[in-house]
Amino acid sequence: MQHTELKVGELARRTGLSIRALHHYDEIGLLKPSAHTASGHRLYTAADIARLSHILSLKQLGFSLEEISETLGRADFSALRVVELRLQRAREQLAEQRQLCDRLDSLARQLRAAEPVSADDFLQTIEAMTMFEKYYTPEQLKELEARRQAMGDENIKQVEAEWPRLIASMREQMEQGADPASEPVRALATRWRELVRAFTGGNPGIEKSLQTLHQQEPQVAQRQGRDPKLMEYVGRAMACLDAPK
Protein backbone atom coordinates (compact mmCIF):
# COMPACT_ATOMS: atom_id res chain seq x y z
CA MET A 1 0.00 0.00 0.00
CA GLN A 2 1.17 3.50 -0.72
CA HIS A 3 1.24 5.65 2.34
CA THR A 4 0.68 8.70 0.16
CA GLU A 5 -2.39 10.13 1.79
CA LEU A 6 -1.66 12.78 4.37
CA LYS A 7 -3.63 13.96 7.35
CA VAL A 8 -4.02 17.66 7.99
CA GLY A 9 -1.29 17.91 10.57
CA GLU A 10 1.26 16.34 8.27
CA LEU A 11 0.24 18.49 5.33
CA ALA A 12 0.30 21.59 7.48
CA ARG A 13 3.78 20.78 8.71
CA ARG A 14 5.06 20.22 5.21
CA THR A 15 3.54 23.31 3.62
CA GLY A 16 3.97 25.68 6.50
CA LEU A 17 0.28 26.47 6.47
CA SER A 18 -1.77 26.25 9.65
CA ILE A 19 -4.27 23.48 10.20
CA ARG A 20 -6.93 26.13 10.49
CA ALA A 21 -6.02 27.46 7.06
CA LEU A 22 -6.49 24.01 5.53
CA HIS A 23 -9.80 23.69 7.33
CA HIS A 24 -10.70 27.07 5.91
CA TYR A 25 -9.84 26.02 2.37
CA ASP A 26 -12.05 23.01 2.90
CA GLU A 27 -14.89 25.16 4.21
CA ILE A 28 -14.88 27.50 1.24
CA GLY A 29 -14.45 24.67 -1.22
CA LEU A 30 -11.01 25.72 -2.39
CA LEU A 31 -9.36 22.47 -1.39
CA LYS A 32 -11.56 19.62 -0.30
CA PRO A 33 -9.59 16.48 0.56
CA SER A 34 -10.59 13.66 -1.78
CA ALA A 35 -10.85 11.14 1.03
CA HIS A 36 -11.76 10.79 4.66
CA THR A 37 -11.25 8.07 7.20
CA ALA A 38 -14.35 6.32 8.51
CA SER A 39 -14.27 8.63 11.51
CA GLY A 40 -14.08 11.78 9.40
CA HIS A 41 -10.40 12.62 9.50
CA ARG A 42 -9.27 14.41 6.33
CA LEU A 43 -7.02 12.50 3.96
CA TYR A 44 -5.21 14.49 1.29
CA THR A 45 -4.21 12.53 -1.79
CA ALA A 46 -1.32 13.30 -4.14
CA ALA A 47 -3.76 15.10 -6.44
CA ASP A 48 -4.91 17.26 -3.54
CA ILE A 49 -1.35 18.13 -2.74
CA ALA A 50 -0.70 19.08 -6.35
CA ARG A 51 -3.73 21.34 -6.27
CA LEU A 52 -2.51 22.88 -3.05
CA SER A 53 0.84 23.66 -4.59
CA HIS A 54 -1.00 25.48 -7.38
CA ILE A 55 -3.01 27.33 -4.79
CA LEU A 56 0.10 28.41 -2.95
CA SER A 57 1.73 29.58 -6.15
CA LEU A 58 -1.21 31.79 -7.03
CA LYS A 59 -1.42 33.00 -3.46
CA GLN A 60 2.20 34.09 -3.65
CA LEU A 61 1.24 36.23 -6.60
CA GLY A 62 -1.22 38.03 -4.39
CA PHE A 63 -4.45 36.58 -5.71
CA SER A 64 -7.38 36.28 -3.33
CA LEU A 65 -8.68 32.85 -2.48
CA GLU A 66 -11.77 33.52 -4.54
CA GLU A 67 -9.71 34.49 -7.56
CA ILE A 68 -7.65 31.33 -7.12
CA SER A 69 -10.81 29.26 -6.99
CA GLU A 70 -12.05 30.78 -10.22
CA THR A 71 -8.70 30.50 -11.94
CA LEU A 72 -8.28 26.85 -11.05
CA GLY A 73 -11.90 26.16 -11.89
CA ARG A 74 -11.81 27.27 -15.49
CA ALA A 75 -9.36 25.68 -17.86
CA ASP A 76 -9.88 28.34 -20.52
CA PHE A 77 -8.63 31.40 -18.66
CA SER A 78 -6.12 33.71 -20.24
CA ALA A 79 -3.09 33.44 -18.02
CA LEU A 80 -1.43 36.49 -19.47
CA ARG A 81 -4.45 38.70 -18.96
CA VAL A 82 -4.90 37.52 -15.38
CA VAL A 83 -1.29 38.19 -14.55
CA GLU A 84 -1.25 41.55 -16.26
CA LEU A 85 -4.28 42.69 -14.33
CA ARG A 86 -2.70 41.56 -11.11
CA LEU A 87 0.54 43.27 -12.10
CA GLN A 88 -1.27 46.53 -12.65
CA ARG A 89 -2.82 46.34 -9.20
CA ALA A 90 0.55 45.51 -7.68
CA ARG A 91 2.18 48.46 -9.43
CA GLU A 92 -0.40 50.84 -8.07
CA GLN A 93 0.09 49.50 -4.58
CA LEU A 94 3.83 49.77 -5.01
CA ALA A 95 3.53 53.44 -5.93
CA GLU A 96 1.42 54.06 -2.85
CA GLN A 97 3.88 52.26 -0.62
CA ARG A 98 6.70 54.30 -2.06
CA GLN A 99 4.84 57.53 -1.40
CA LEU A 100 4.11 56.45 2.14
CA CYS A 101 7.75 55.61 2.75
CA ASP A 102 8.83 58.95 1.35
CA ARG A 103 6.42 60.76 3.60
CA LEU A 104 7.51 58.88 6.68
CA ASP A 105 11.16 59.22 5.84
CA SER A 106 10.85 62.93 5.27
CA LEU A 107 8.93 63.28 8.50
CA ALA A 108 11.51 61.30 10.43
CA ARG A 109 14.29 63.51 9.13
CA GLN A 110 12.40 66.63 10.08
CA LEU A 111 11.90 65.26 13.55
CA ARG A 112 15.55 64.35 13.90
CA ALA A 113 16.57 67.81 12.71
CA ALA A 114 14.30 69.70 15.08
CA GLU A 115 14.90 68.46 18.59
CA PRO A 116 11.94 69.88 20.50
CA VAL A 117 9.27 67.40 19.50
CA SER A 118 6.16 68.08 21.50
CA ALA A 119 3.00 66.33 20.41
CA ASP A 120 1.82 69.58 18.94
CA ASP A 121 4.98 70.15 16.92
CA PHE A 122 4.66 66.65 15.61
CA LEU A 123 1.12 67.05 14.42
CA GLN A 124 1.90 70.44 12.96
CA THR A 125 4.76 68.96 10.99
CA ILE A 126 2.49 66.30 9.58
CA GLU A 127 -0.11 68.82 8.63
CA ALA A 128 2.50 71.00 6.99
CA MET A 129 3.55 67.98 4.95
CA THR A 130 -0.01 67.29 3.95
CA MET A 131 -0.37 70.89 2.85
CA PHE A 132 2.83 70.66 0.88
CA GLU A 133 1.64 67.59 -0.95
CA LYS A 134 -1.62 69.33 -1.66
CA TYR A 135 -0.19 72.53 -3.10
CA TYR A 136 3.09 71.57 -4.69
CA THR A 137 3.51 69.35 -7.70
CA PRO A 138 5.68 66.25 -7.31
CA GLU A 139 8.45 67.93 -9.33
CA GLN A 140 8.36 70.96 -7.10
CA LEU A 141 8.54 68.73 -4.05
CA LYS A 142 11.59 67.04 -5.48
CA GLU A 143 13.26 70.38 -6.02
CA LEU A 144 12.47 71.49 -2.48
CA GLU A 145 13.82 68.26 -1.14
CA ALA A 146 17.00 68.63 -3.16
CA ARG A 147 17.50 72.16 -1.85
CA ARG A 148 16.97 70.94 1.70
CA GLN A 149 19.57 68.24 1.21
CA ALA A 150 22.00 70.78 -0.16
CA MET A 151 21.50 73.14 2.77
CA GLY A 152 22.10 70.51 5.40
CA ASP A 153 20.28 70.01 8.67
CA GLU A 154 22.18 72.65 10.61
CA ASN A 155 21.46 75.46 8.21
CA ILE A 156 17.82 74.47 8.17
CA LYS A 157 17.73 74.51 11.95
CA GLN A 158 19.26 77.97 11.99
CA VAL A 159 16.77 79.28 9.48
CA GLU A 160 13.87 77.71 11.32
CA ALA A 161 15.10 79.34 14.52
CA GLU A 162 15.50 82.66 12.77
CA TRP A 163 11.96 82.87 11.42
CA PRO A 164 10.18 83.36 14.76
CA ARG A 165 12.66 86.07 15.75
CA LEU A 166 12.23 87.81 12.43
CA ILE A 167 8.46 87.63 12.67
CA ALA A 168 8.55 88.97 16.21
CA SER A 169 10.81 91.87 15.22
CA MET A 170 8.59 92.72 12.29
CA ARG A 171 5.50 92.63 14.47
CA GLU A 172 7.17 94.97 16.96
CA GLN A 173 7.84 97.50 14.22
CA MET A 174 4.27 97.24 13.01
CA GLU A 175 2.81 97.68 16.48
CA GLN A 176 4.99 100.70 17.10
CA GLY A 177 3.57 102.16 13.92
CA ALA A 178 6.94 102.28 12.18
CA ASP A 179 6.93 103.48 8.57
CA PRO A 180 7.32 100.48 6.24
CA ALA A 181 9.88 102.52 4.37
CA SER A 182 12.01 103.22 7.47
CA GLU A 183 15.51 101.85 7.67
CA PRO A 184 14.93 99.17 10.37
CA VAL A 185 11.90 97.82 8.52
CA ARG A 186 13.80 97.80 5.23
CA ALA A 187 16.47 95.67 6.84
CA LEU A 188 13.95 93.20 8.22
CA ALA A 189 12.09 93.06 4.90
CA THR A 190 15.33 92.40 3.06
CA ARG A 191 16.14 89.49 5.35
CA TRP A 192 12.57 88.27 5.00
CA ARG A 193 12.89 88.20 1.27
CA GLU A 194 16.22 86.38 1.52
CA LEU A 195 14.76 83.66 3.66
CA VAL A 196 11.82 83.19 1.31
CA ARG A 197 14.23 83.05 -1.63
CA ALA A 198 16.28 80.44 0.20
CA PHE A 199 13.12 78.36 0.32
CA THR A 200 11.76 78.91 -3.17
CA GLY A 201 15.15 79.07 -4.85
CA GLY A 202 13.67 81.74 -7.04
CA ASN A 203 11.55 79.14 -8.84
CA PRO A 204 8.45 81.02 -9.99
CA GLY A 205 6.30 77.90 -9.94
CA ILE A 206 7.15 77.28 -6.31
CA GLU A 207 6.58 80.92 -5.45
CA LYS A 208 3.16 80.74 -7.01
CA SER A 209 2.27 77.52 -5.18
CA LEU A 210 3.40 79.09 -1.93
CA GLN A 211 1.14 82.07 -2.57
CA THR A 212 -1.80 79.84 -3.37
CA LEU A 213 -1.19 77.86 -0.19
CA HIS A 214 -1.22 81.01 1.92
CA GLN A 215 -4.34 82.29 0.26
CA GLN A 216 -6.26 79.03 0.57
CA GLU A 217 -5.06 78.06 4.01
CA PRO A 218 -4.53 81.23 6.04
CA GLN A 219 -4.39 79.26 9.27
CA VAL A 220 -1.04 77.78 8.22
CA ALA A 221 0.67 81.16 8.27
CA GLN A 222 -1.30 82.20 11.31
CA ARG A 223 0.01 79.33 13.36
CA GLN A 224 3.48 80.74 12.87
CA GLY A 225 2.35 84.16 14.04
CA ARG A 226 1.98 85.59 10.58
CA ASP A 227 -1.54 86.92 10.67
CA PRO A 228 -3.11 88.80 7.75
CA LYS A 229 -2.38 92.21 9.24
CA LEU A 230 1.31 91.45 9.62
CA MET A 231 1.45 90.00 6.12
CA GLU A 232 -0.06 93.15 4.71
CA TYR A 233 2.55 95.22 6.54
CA VAL A 234 5.30 93.02 5.15
CA GLY A 235 3.82 93.41 1.70
CA ARG A 236 4.01 97.17 1.99
CA ALA A 237 7.59 96.97 3.24
CA MET A 238 8.51 94.79 0.27
CA ALA A 239 6.94 97.32 -2.09
CA CYS A 240 9.05 100.06 -0.49
CA LEU A 241 12.15 97.95 -1.06
CA ASP A 242 11.45 97.73 -4.75
CA ALA A 243 10.54 101.37 -5.04
CA PRO A 244 13.44 103.84 -5.01
CA LYS A 245 14.15 105.56 -1.75
Added chain:
Amino acid sequence: MQHTELKVGELARRTGLSIRALHHYDEIGLLKPSAHTASGHRLYTAADIARLSHILSLKQLGFSLEEISETLGRADFSALRVVELRLQRAREQLAEQRQLCDRLDSLARQLRAAEPVSADDFLQTIEAMTMFEKYYTPEQLKELEARRQAMGDENIKQVEAEWPRLIASMREQMEQGADPASEPVRALATRWRELVRAFTGGNPGIEKSLQTLHQQEPQVAQRQGRDPKLMEYVGRAMACLDAPK
Protein backbone atom coordinates in the same frame (compact mmCIF):
# COMPACT_ATOMS: atom_id res chain seq x y z
CA MET B 1 -23.80 83.21 17.78
CA GLN B 2 -21.08 81.30 15.99
CA HIS B 3 -22.42 78.79 13.59
CA THR B 4 -19.28 76.77 14.05
CA GLU B 5 -20.74 73.45 15.07
CA LEU B 6 -21.16 71.01 12.21
CA LYS B 7 -23.50 68.09 11.77
CA VAL B 8 -22.16 64.81 10.45
CA GLY B 9 -23.29 65.37 6.89
CA GLU B 10 -21.49 68.67 6.65
CA LEU B 11 -18.34 67.35 8.25
CA ALA B 12 -18.38 64.32 5.99
CA ARG B 13 -18.77 66.51 2.93
CA ARG B 14 -15.89 68.72 3.95
CA THR B 15 -13.44 65.99 4.91
CA GLY B 16 -14.35 63.50 2.22
CA LEU B 17 -15.02 60.86 4.84
CA SER B 18 -18.26 58.91 4.84
CA ILE B 19 -20.93 59.50 7.47
CA ARG B 20 -20.53 55.87 8.45
CA ALA B 21 -16.84 56.41 9.06
CA LEU B 22 -17.58 59.28 11.44
CA HIS B 23 -20.17 57.15 13.20
CA HIS B 24 -17.52 54.47 13.45
CA TYR B 25 -15.00 56.85 14.99
CA ASP B 26 -17.67 57.80 17.48
CA GLU B 27 -18.43 54.15 18.26
CA ILE B 28 -14.83 53.26 18.96
CA GLY B 29 -14.24 56.44 20.93
CA LEU B 30 -11.73 57.89 18.51
CA LEU B 31 -13.74 61.02 17.82
CA LYS B 32 -16.78 61.67 19.96
CA PRO B 33 -18.54 64.92 19.08
CA SER B 34 -18.47 67.27 22.05
CA ALA B 35 -22.10 68.21 21.68
CA HIS B 36 -25.45 66.86 20.62
CA THR B 37 -28.78 68.47 19.86
CA ALA B 38 -31.65 67.68 22.20
CA SER B 39 -32.78 65.04 19.72
CA GLY B 40 -29.42 63.34 19.59
CA HIS B 41 -27.91 64.70 16.39
CA ARG B 42 -24.12 64.91 16.55
CA LEU B 43 -22.58 68.36 16.70
CA TYR B 44 -18.88 68.66 15.99
CA THR B 45 -17.15 71.68 17.51
CA ALA B 46 -14.04 73.40 16.22
CA ALA B 47 -11.97 71.37 18.69
CA ASP B 48 -13.48 68.16 17.32
CA ILE B 49 -12.58 69.22 13.82
CA ALA B 50 -9.02 69.96 14.88
CA ARG B 51 -8.80 66.52 16.43
CA LEU B 52 -10.18 65.02 13.25
CA SER B 53 -7.54 66.73 11.19
CA HIS B 54 -4.91 65.17 13.43
CA ILE B 55 -6.58 61.82 13.00
CA LEU B 56 -6.54 62.14 9.24
CA SER B 57 -2.89 63.11 9.26
CA LEU B 58 -1.90 60.05 11.24
CA LYS B 59 -4.16 57.90 9.10
CA GLN B 60 -2.32 59.13 6.03
CA LEU B 61 0.86 57.83 7.59
CA GLY B 62 -0.68 54.38 7.74
CA PHE B 63 -1.38 54.14 11.44
CA SER B 64 -4.30 52.01 12.54
CA LEU B 65 -7.21 53.69 14.27
CA GLU B 66 -6.16 52.12 17.56
CA GLU B 67 -2.63 53.44 17.22
CA ILE B 68 -4.02 56.87 16.45
CA SER B 69 -6.18 56.69 19.56
CA GLU B 70 -3.20 55.83 21.71
CA THR B 71 -0.96 58.41 20.11
CA LEU B 72 -3.47 61.21 20.57
CA GLY B 73 -4.26 60.00 24.05
CA ARG B 74 -0.80 60.35 25.50
CA ALA B 75 0.92 63.70 25.42
CA ASP B 76 4.31 62.24 26.29
CA PHE B 77 4.82 60.00 23.31
CA SER B 78 8.06 60.09 21.39
CA ALA B 79 7.09 61.25 17.95
CA LEU B 80 10.35 60.24 16.40
CA ARG B 81 10.20 56.72 17.76
CA VAL B 82 6.63 56.25 16.62
CA VAL B 83 7.43 57.44 13.12
CA GLU B 84 10.58 55.38 12.88
CA LEU B 85 8.73 52.24 13.86
CA ARG B 86 6.08 52.97 11.31
CA LEU B 87 8.75 53.70 8.73
CA GLN B 88 10.38 50.37 9.37
CA ARG B 89 7.09 48.58 8.82
CA ALA B 90 6.47 50.57 5.67
CA ARG B 91 9.92 49.71 4.33
CA GLU B 92 9.33 46.02 4.86
CA GLN B 93 6.02 46.22 3.08
CA LEU B 94 7.65 48.18 0.29
CA ALA B 95 10.26 45.46 -0.19
CA GLU B 96 7.53 42.85 -0.35
CA GLN B 97 5.58 44.86 -2.88
CA ARG B 98 8.67 45.26 -4.99
CA GLN B 99 9.32 41.54 -4.92
CA LEU B 100 5.74 40.81 -5.87
CA CYS B 101 5.94 43.23 -8.79
CA ASP B 102 9.17 41.66 -9.96
CA ARG B 103 7.65 38.21 -9.82
CA LEU B 104 4.56 39.24 -11.71
CA ASP B 105 6.53 41.19 -14.26
CA SER B 106 8.89 38.34 -14.89
CA LEU B 107 5.96 35.97 -15.18
CA ALA B 108 4.16 38.26 -17.62
CA ARG B 109 7.23 38.45 -19.82
CA GLN B 110 7.60 34.70 -19.80
CA LEU B 111 3.98 34.33 -20.79
CA ARG B 112 4.31 36.86 -23.59
CA ALA B 113 7.41 35.09 -24.87
CA ALA B 114 5.92 31.60 -24.88
CA GLU B 115 2.70 31.60 -26.84
CA PRO B 116 1.14 28.29 -25.91
CA VAL B 117 -0.27 29.16 -22.51
CA SER B 118 -2.40 26.32 -21.32
CA ALA B 119 -3.47 26.39 -17.71
CA ASP B 120 -0.91 23.74 -16.99
CA ASP B 121 1.97 25.62 -18.59
CA PHE B 122 0.96 28.63 -16.59
CA LEU B 123 1.01 26.85 -13.26
CA GLN B 124 4.23 25.11 -14.12
CA THR B 125 5.83 28.44 -14.91
CA ILE B 126 4.78 29.82 -11.57
CA GLU B 127 6.09 26.82 -9.75
CA ALA B 128 9.35 26.98 -11.61
CA MET B 129 9.64 30.59 -10.47
CA THR B 130 8.91 29.63 -6.91
CA MET B 131 11.61 26.98 -7.05
CA PHE B 132 14.02 29.44 -8.55
CA GLU B 133 13.46 31.89 -5.76
CA LYS B 134 13.92 29.12 -3.26
CA TYR B 135 17.19 27.75 -4.56
CA TYR B 136 18.97 30.70 -6.15
CA THR B 137 20.29 33.71 -4.31
CA PRO B 138 19.03 37.12 -5.43
CA GLU B 139 22.37 37.84 -7.11
CA GLN B 140 22.19 34.59 -9.02
CA LEU B 141 18.66 35.42 -10.10
CA LYS B 142 19.88 38.76 -11.40
CA GLU B 143 22.58 37.08 -13.39
CA LEU B 144 20.15 34.58 -14.86
CA GLU B 145 17.80 37.38 -15.77
CA ALA B 146 20.59 39.31 -17.43
CA ARG B 147 21.58 36.27 -19.46
CA ARG B 148 17.98 35.78 -20.53
CA GLN B 149 17.77 39.38 -21.65
CA ALA B 150 20.98 38.98 -23.62
CA MET B 151 19.78 35.83 -25.34
CA GLY B 152 16.52 37.32 -26.51
CA ASP B 153 13.10 35.75 -26.54
CA GLU B 154 13.55 33.84 -29.78
CA ASN B 155 16.69 32.05 -28.73
CA ILE B 156 15.04 31.09 -25.48
CA LYS B 157 12.05 29.71 -27.32
CA GLN B 158 14.33 27.67 -29.53
CA VAL B 159 16.20 26.24 -26.58
CA GLU B 160 13.00 25.47 -24.73
CA ALA B 161 11.75 23.65 -27.81
CA GLU B 162 15.01 21.75 -28.15
CA TRP B 163 15.05 20.36 -24.62
CA PRO B 164 12.12 17.93 -25.01
CA ARG B 165 13.59 16.61 -28.27
CA LEU B 166 16.98 16.16 -26.67
CA ILE B 167 15.49 14.39 -23.67
CA ALA B 168 13.44 12.11 -25.91
CA SER B 169 16.49 11.19 -28.02
CA MET B 170 18.54 10.46 -24.96
CA ARG B 171 15.79 8.29 -23.53
CA GLU B 172 15.62 6.36 -26.78
CA GLN B 173 19.32 5.59 -26.59
CA MET B 174 18.99 4.49 -23.02
CA GLU B 175 16.06 2.22 -23.71
CA GLN B 176 17.87 0.64 -26.60
CA GLY B 177 20.68 -0.12 -24.20
CA ALA B 178 23.18 2.00 -26.10
CA ASP B 179 26.64 2.31 -24.57
CA PRO B 180 27.04 5.72 -22.89
CA ALA B 181 30.40 5.96 -24.58
CA SER B 182 29.01 5.35 -28.08
CA GLU B 183 29.22 8.10 -30.67
CA PRO B 184 25.50 9.02 -30.87
CA VAL B 185 25.24 9.27 -27.10
CA ARG B 186 28.43 11.35 -26.96
CA ALA B 187 26.86 13.81 -29.42
CA LEU B 188 23.68 14.08 -27.36
CA ALA B 189 25.61 14.46 -24.12
CA THR B 190 27.74 17.21 -25.67
CA ARG B 191 24.67 19.14 -26.72
CA TRP B 192 23.14 18.53 -23.29
CA ARG B 193 26.16 20.04 -21.64
CA GLU B 194 26.06 23.01 -24.01
CA LEU B 195 22.46 23.75 -23.17
CA VAL B 196 23.13 23.54 -19.46
CA ARG B 197 26.14 25.85 -19.89
CA ALA B 198 23.95 28.31 -21.79
CA PHE B 199 21.76 28.42 -18.72
CA THR B 200 24.36 28.49 -15.97
CA GLY B 201 26.83 30.61 -17.92
CA GLY B 202 29.51 28.46 -16.31
CA ASN B 203 28.88 30.15 -12.98
CA PRO B 204 29.82 27.52 -10.38
CA GLY B 205 27.43 28.95 -7.81
CA ILE B 206 24.53 28.63 -10.18
CA GLU B 207 25.59 25.12 -11.16
CA LYS B 208 25.63 24.17 -7.52
CA SER B 209 22.20 25.67 -6.85
CA LEU B 210 20.83 23.82 -9.86
CA GLN B 211 22.19 20.57 -8.53
CA THR B 212 20.71 21.19 -5.11
CA LEU B 213 17.36 21.98 -6.70
CA HIS B 214 17.37 18.70 -8.61
CA GLN B 215 18.35 16.73 -5.55
CA GLN B 216 15.78 18.31 -3.27
CA GLU B 217 12.94 18.51 -5.75
CA PRO B 218 13.17 15.52 -8.06
CA GLN B 219 9.63 16.09 -9.30
CA VAL B 220 10.74 19.26 -11.10
CA ALA B 221 13.02 17.33 -13.41
CA GLN B 222 10.57 14.49 -13.61
CA ARG B 223 7.84 16.70 -15.01
CA GLN B 224 10.11 17.41 -17.95
CA GLY B 225 10.62 13.71 -18.50
CA ARG B 226 13.97 13.59 -16.79
CA ASP B 227 13.48 10.80 -14.32
CA PRO B 228 16.27 9.56 -12.04
CA LYS B 229 17.15 6.66 -14.29
CA LEU B 230 17.64 8.90 -17.29
CA MET B 231 19.66 11.35 -15.23
CA GLU B 232 21.96 8.62 -14.11
CA TYR B 233 22.45 7.53 -17.73
CA VAL B 234 23.23 11.14 -18.67
CA GLY B 235 25.69 11.31 -15.83
CA ARG B 236 27.54 8.27 -17.11
CA ALA B 237 27.57 9.71 -20.63
CA MET B 238 29.06 12.94 -19.28
CA ALA B 239 31.74 11.00 -17.48
CA CYS B 240 32.61 9.25 -20.75
CA LEU B 241 32.92 12.63 -22.44
CA ASP B 242 35.51 13.73 -19.95
CA ALA B 243 37.39 10.46 -20.04
CA PRO B 244 39.60 9.81 -23.08
CA LYS B 245 38.10 7.66 -25.80
Added chain:
DNA sequence: CCTTGAACCTCACGCGACGTGAGGTTGTAC
Protein backbone atom coordinates in the same frame (compact mmCIF):
# COMPACT_ATOMS: atom_id res chain seq x y z
C1' DC C 1 -51.11 73.06 10.76
C1' DC C 2 -49.79 69.51 7.63
C1' DT C 3 -46.97 67.34 4.48
C1' DT C 4 -42.90 66.25 2.06
C1' DG C 5 -38.20 65.09 1.43
C1' DA C 6 -33.62 65.45 3.14
C1' DA C 7 -30.84 64.56 6.84
C1' DC C 8 -30.32 62.33 10.92
C1' DC C 9 -30.61 58.27 14.33
C1' DT C 10 -29.64 53.20 15.97
C1' DC C 11 -29.09 48.42 15.22
C1' DA C 12 -26.90 44.70 12.86
C1' DC C 13 -24.90 41.84 9.25
C1' DG C 14 -21.09 41.49 5.77
C1' DC C 15 -16.32 41.27 3.97
C1' DG C 16 -11.22 38.28 3.83
C1' DA C 17 -8.28 35.00 5.59
C1' DC C 18 -7.81 33.02 8.87
C1' DG C 19 -6.52 33.00 14.78
C1' DT C 20 -8.01 31.26 18.81
C1' DG C 21 -10.28 29.02 21.96
C1' DA C 22 -14.10 25.52 23.69
C1' DG C 23 -15.55 21.09 24.06
C1' DG C 24 -15.71 16.53 22.25
C1' DT C 25 -13.85 12.15 19.51
C1' DT C 26 -10.21 9.14 17.56
C1' DG C 27 -5.66 7.02 17.14
C1' DT C 28 -1.66 5.08 19.13
C1' DA C 29 1.64 3.67 22.53
C1' DC C 30 2.51 1.83 26.97
Added chain:
DNA sequence: GTACAACCTCACGTCGCGTGAGGTTCAAGG
Protein backbone atom coordinates in the same frame (compact mmCIF):
# COMPACT_ATOMS: atom_id res chain seq x y z
C1' DG D 1 -6.94 0.63 30.67
C1' DT D 2 -5.11 4.92 30.35
C1' DA D 3 -2.59 8.58 28.82
C1' DC D 4 -1.70 11.93 25.32
C1' DA D 5 -1.38 13.56 20.70
C1' DA D 6 -3.94 14.52 16.86
C1' DC D 7 -8.15 15.03 14.96
C1' DC D 8 -13.12 16.85 14.69
C1' DT D 9 -16.91 20.71 14.65
C1' DC D 10 -18.84 24.98 16.08
C1' DA D 11 -18.42 29.79 16.68
C1' DC D 12 -16.74 34.28 17.84
C1' DG D 13 -12.94 37.96 16.98
C1' DT D 14 -10.13 40.66 13.86
C1' DC D 15 -10.12 45.85 10.94
C1' DG D 16 -12.37 49.68 8.87
C1' DC D 17 -15.80 50.59 7.53
C1' DG D 18 -20.16 49.51 3.44
C1' DT D 19 -24.73 48.72 3.15
C1' DG D 20 -29.08 48.15 4.10
C1' DA D 21 -33.45 48.25 7.38
C1' DG D 22 -36.52 50.73 9.90
C1' DG D 23 -37.52 54.76 12.51
C1' DT D 24 -37.08 60.02 14.01
C1' DT D 25 -36.10 64.96 13.26
C1' DC D 26 -35.47 69.15 10.60
C1' DA D 27 -36.53 72.90 7.33
C1' DA D 28 -39.31 74.56 3.86
C1' DG D 29 -43.54 75.04 1.15
C1' DG D 30 -48.68 74.75 0.75
